Amino acid sequence: MTIDKTFDPAAIESRWYSHWEEGGLFRPARDDAQPFTIVIPPPNVTGSLHIGHALDVTLQDILVRHARLQGKDALWVVGTDHAGIATQMVVERNLAAEDITRASVGRDAFIAKVWEWKAESGGTITRQLRRLGASCDWANERFTMDAGFSRAVLHVFVALYNQGLLYRDKRLVNWDPHFRTAISDLEVETREVNGKFWHIRYPLEDRPGYISVATTRPETMLGDMAVAVHPDDQRYKHLIGEMIRLPITSRLIPIIADEHANPELGSGAVKITPGHDFNDFQVARRADIQTSDMWNILDAEARIVAPPGCGVPADLVGLDRFEARDFIVKLLDEAGALEKVEDRVIQTPYGDRSGAVIEPWLTDQWYVDAKTLAGPALEAVRSGDIRVVPETWKKTWYNWLENIQPWCVSRQLWWGHQIPAWYDEDGQVYVAESEAEAQALAGDQPLTRDTDVLDTWFSSALWPFATLGWPGHSNTVRAEPVEPEVAERQAPSFSSSGAGSSTALRQAQGEREIVHTKSLVSRHYPNDVLISGFDILFFWDARMAMQGLHFMGEKPWKTLYLHGLVRDAHGAKMSKSKGNTVDPLGLIDKYGADALRFTLAAMESQGRDIKLDEKRVEGYRNFATKLWNAARFAQSNGIGGSTTLEPPRAELAVNRWILAETVKTIQALDLALADLRFDEAANTIYHFVWASFCDWYLELIKPVIGNTVRAELVEAPSFSTSGAEESSAALRQAQGERNESPEAQETRAVAGWVLDQILVLLHPFMPFLTEELWHALADRPNDLILARWPMADARAIDPAASAEVEWLIKLVSEIRAARSELNVPPGARLHLFASDVSDETIDRLDRQHAVLSRLARLDSIQLSPFAGTGAAQVVVDEATYALPLEGVIDLAAERARLAKGAEAAEKERDGLAGRLNNPAFVEKAKPEAVAKAREDHDAKAAEAERLRAALARLG
Incomplete structure (x- = not known):
């Protein structure tokens, strides 16, 4: 295949990706090879590719392509997360456009609508991952709601419950009043809001006077259960244990001592509302206030309610919390209890999906005993069993797991894994993997299933082993992927009715389910490495470690690599509101996927944030073009693909030098990838290709391989192909017809071998460009994606040859720099005088006379000092060189x-x-x-x- 004049990424990317995927090349049959396993952090099924995904996926693809080239049984597990709240929001919005609510259609019909949406629109991000070149095992794509994965989720829930590590409790949660569900910390974003600080007088019960407290949320005072002061605060020490009267409700509450109260802040006294503040909840627990006695004065939609004995005025009941706030402030002012009001900027929590102000809310939820599960995860990192890169994140890992709180795993949604718990009429709970098992536990008592679903992070914590078929029920190695029309019919395994799907549907799902051998888990668990953003270290990474160690008895991965954020060119965090987000698909359209991938790899420096400048992407597109033109130059000069894995024999110093440089590059690349130094790996191959191979080697060998190509094809350093209309095939034929010297034959063999090594080494970073050139340069029995990673054969290193060529390059570079700095006309040919030269340099000048004269544009080289003035001086090693400029420049x-x-x-x-x-x-x-x-x-x-x-x- 003749290489086109112009490098056009769009023309080759879709063609090669389809070829790889349709040929099953992302997971070749290598059952006897060393396994290498990596799992993709499952993107939300509602999502689309953003620049953070692009970084994450690029780094993973580099590792898996590298492992595949090393001959390993490389498995890259791919799939999507059902994303409970995000998906439910999308489908609810679609229904709202038709004036339909989920309440009006009911749970089963709503879930069916979600599955319909998933079949039609849920594959956007997986299609976009393909555009980036992600070589995942698409034939075994997983989804956190597919039948096999759902079985694993329910198995884990029941097992944890039976082990006493999962329980139901009343505690505070982040409550989203819009979706009427608990949400995780990750789904809460804090914004600065201009607000007020209200100072309120709480009168003492048995004596004149009051204690002043301040709050940013006056409506919560209706649920106050105490006022706390510091035990050493002399102003209030004598009042500890006395009662004060709560304004508006007239309810009496105690003054308690707790170190949470800071004497230096405000009045030093703090109102304690355990049902609506996380800190207050802990204070109340320390004061032996029982959770069952704590008041919740808001309902699920954040409207005022009146618990018995709480004293909430009837006029407030049913008001929205912010309406109630204005009403309460008015009542306080009228009662003379409002001391003062200050303007203040308040850190306010918002739901990242709903945009509603999040309310700390006291409610019954399901919890996991995270502290018990955290112990082995802590020890795995401390002992080095789990390697964390960069190591600076270890401290954060320790700090969070040592202070971990119970993990709330229930959500008040319809889309997700419905909690496998059933209740009898007395409230007794029966936890089992199916309704039939629960009924067997309950006897003949009628049961009602828990309507909540599990937190998305609960299921994704099982990703490293549940995706491999655990707990496993099949002997089939692999199966066809679930087709869209089948996926559309697949309802969740357990519906809200408790009966689950119909028997026929479950059977159909089982027949199409992605299945594995029982040995797949033992072969590919633990995974080799997890690539993750540091921002999900707690929400996903640590929980995978906890669940993997608990259920598998072994770490989920050997290495945890945490990368930083991708920021804009000025270092600012990207956000839609700032208008500084970068669309990776737009960059791919403009510069190609290879250029974007190489940019992200070259800028990824072990956890540091990336300042992404489009000029860098453009620069690496130029790098791809340079290699393209170099390959075209090589092809036009009869240089094709190599026929050997071993380096060719070489006598010429220039060929021995490039062979040595190739081996050194392989060695450096191997070390960089082993250490997960993506930037170092990318820069190593970049400098070798750009400087050593394109700028110098191809330039140095032009006289050896002959003058068979027009000047436009051999111009250094860009190797531009503009204007070259001759057929490269005709040129190759003409070359073949003449009697070539042994030096020319050797050089073509070496150049072809080095170019092959470049394509293999660069493939993990730039898969499309390299695959195209691989096939263009020779008829190959295999695709590049399945080639062999080069071995760093030190026997190819010739120190003497390397030293001579490096001396030549340095001397030419210094002469060129001097000419440029002094404005010497490009076409001017100069004389070179050399003084203080050693015998070795004399020999080199003799051997390299022709090359040096051509590259430095010299008319003569004389072994004597220059006696005159007005000469440019160049010093290389021990010798001083003079370039007389009299008459050449002013x-x-x-x-x-x-x-x-x-x-x-x-x-x-x-x-x-x-x-x-x-x-x-x-x-x-x-x-x-x-x-x-x-x-x-x-x-x-x-x-x-x-x-x-x-x-x-x-x-």
Whole structure:
């Protein structure tokens, strides 16, 4: 295949991805090979690809493609999360457009609607992952609500309950009044809101006087159960144990001592409302106030209720909490209990989906004893059984797990895994994996199933082993994926009626279910590595470790790699409100998936946030184009794919040098990938391809392989192909017809072998470009995705040859730099005088005379000092080289230009240094302004140094 003149990513990406997937190449049959396993953090089924996903998936794909090239049995488990609240919101919104509510259709019909939506619209993100090049095992795609996974979820719930590690309790939760459900901390976003701080007088019961308390939520005072003061606060120590009267309700509450009250803040006294504040709940528990005695003065929609004995005025009952707030403030003012009001910025929690203000709410929920489960997860990291990269996150891991609270796992939704608990008329609970098992436990008593579903994180915590078929009921290795029309008919395994799906439907699901051998878990668990954003360290990573260690008796993965956030070019966090989000699909459309992938890898530096600048993506698109043009240059000169895995034999120094550079690159890349240094790996292959191979090796070998190509094809360094209309096939034929020298044959063999190694090494980063060139350069028996990763054969390293070519490159580079700095016309040919040269350098100058003259544009090379003046000076190793410029440039004008430029750069450098040495500027200016000043200072300092060096060259 003749390589096209123009590199067009769009033309090759969809073609190769379809080829790989349809050919089953993402999971070749390698049952006897060393397993390598990675699981994708399951994206929400409602989601679409954002730049964070792109980073996460790119890093995973690099590792799995690398493992596949190493010959391992590489399994990349892929799937989506049912995303309870997000999915329910989407479907409810769709129904609302038809003036339908979920209440009006009922639970079973609503769930059926969700499955319909999932079949039609739930695959958006998986299609987008394909555009990025994710080589997942799509033939075994999983979904957290598929039949097999649901079975695992219910099994775990029942097992934890029977072990006493899962229980029902009344505690505070984050309550979303819009969705009327508990939500996790991850689903809460805190915003700064302009609000008020109301100071209220609580009168003492038996004496004149009062205690002043302050609150940002006056409506919660209706549920106050105490006022706390610090036990050492001398102002209130004598009042501890006495009663005070709650304004509006006239209810008496005690004054208690607790260190939660800070004497330095406000009045030093704090109202305690355990039913509506997480800190207050803990204070009340320490004061032996029973949960059953705590008052909840809001209903599920955050409207005022009146618990018996609470004293809530009838006029307040039924009001929305914010309406009630205004009413209560008015009543306090009228009663003379309102001391003062302050304006204050308040940190306010909002539901990230609903946009409603979240209410701490006292309610009955299901909880997991997370503290007990956390113990082995702590020890696994402490002992090194789980490797955490970067290690700085270990401290965070320890801190959270050592202070972990009970985990609320129930949600008041309809979409999700319905909790397998049934109640009799007396409230006795029966937990079992099916209604039939629960009924057997209850005897002939009628049962009602719990209407709640499980937290999405509860099911996703089982992802590393439940996706592998655990607990397992089949001997079939693999099955066809569930087809969309079948998925559309698949209802959840357990419906709200308790009877579950019909027998026929369950049978149909079982027949189409994704199944595995019983050995799949033992072969691929634990996984090798988990790639995760640090922001879900607690919500997902730690819980996977807890559940994996508990149920499998072993860690879920050997290594946990935590990457940072992708920020905008200025380092600001991306958000739709700021308008600074980056659409990865837009970047792929513009620059290609390979360029985006390489950018993300090159900028990923073990946990540091990435400042994504589109110019970097454009730059790596140029890198892809450079390799494309280099391959076209090679093809046009009769250089094709290699026929051997071993490096070819080489006699020429330039060929021995490039073989050594290739081996060093393989060694460096192996080390970087083993250490999960993605940036180092990407930069290693980048510099080798761009500089060593394209800029130097192809330039150095042009005289050896012959002048069979037009100048447009061989111009360094870009290897542009514009204007080259001749057929490369004809050129190759012409080359084949002539009698080539052994040196030319050797060089073509070496160049082809090195180019093959480049394509293999670069494939994990740029899979589309490399696969296309792999097939263009030769007829191959296998695709590149299944090629062999190169071995770093140190025998190919020849120190003497490497030293000579590196000396040549350095000398040419110095001469070119001098010519450029001194404005020597590109076409001017100069004389080179060499003094203080060693015998080794003399030999090198003799052997490399022709190459040096061509690359440095020299007319002669003389082994003697230059006696005159006005020559550019270049020093390489022990030798000094002079390039006379009299008559080539205007020496006086050039000296004046350089001196003026140096003075201007030094002036700007010193001015910037003055600003940076000024503490007022560094402390008060915006961080980006300070960073820009430092960047400008360094640039001007470098410019001044370069100009002074150029001036010195002229003598």
